Amino acid sequence: MISFLSLRRFSYWFLATFFLLIACRKNDFVGSVSTETFPVTNPLVADTSYTVEYVANVHSVRNIELRARISGYLDRIYVDEGESVRKGQLLFSINGQEYREELSRATAMLKSAIADAKAAEVDLANVSRLVSESIVSEP
Numbered sequence: 619m620i621s622f623l624s625l626r627r628f629s630y631w632f633l634a635t636f637f638l639l640i641a642c643r644k645n646d647f648v649g650s651v652s653t654e655t656f657p658v659t660n661p662l663v664a665d666t667s668y669t670v671e672y673v674a675n676v677h678s679v680r681n682i683e684l685r686a687r688i689s690g691y692l693d694r695i696y697v698d699e700g701e702s703v704r705k706g707q708l709l710f711s712i713n714g715q716e717y718r719e720e721l722s723r724a725t726a727m728l729k730s731a732i733a734d735a736k737a738a739e740v741d742l743a744n745v746s747r748l749v750s751e752s753i754v755s756e757p
Contacts, residue, residue: 676700684709690716 678700690712697709748754 686712
């Protein structure tokens with residue numbers, strides 16, 4: 619009885635012999651191959667840009683809502699929507715014309731109040747002198 623292992627070895631030996639005989643056979647078609655010539659060109663080297671546009675929705679991992687502490691009109695925007703930012707980075711600048719006008723008004727009011735205070739001091743000094751000389755009676 620033939621064992622399975624010896625049958626397997628025999629099939630391997632048979633296949634190896636078969637392929638060896640096919641590989642060692644003389645090729646009749648070697649001389650009949652015709653060669654063709656083709657024109658060869660050099661490639662053109664140039665910078666090209668390739669763009670593809672897709673329709674998509676992009677959602678961020680974390681949305682942050684920004685609000686100014688003061689009111690006003692934006693003068694300049696330093697970042698684009700969706701761009702990454704760092705802590706302390708300047709994002710917007712608000713038009714300062716309104717605040718400069720308000721500062722000028724407040725400065726004018728301060729100077730007016732200082733002038734009124736000086737005028738009141740002068741009036742007080744005059745009335746005190748008149749009271750000390752008994753020209754005017756004490757209130």
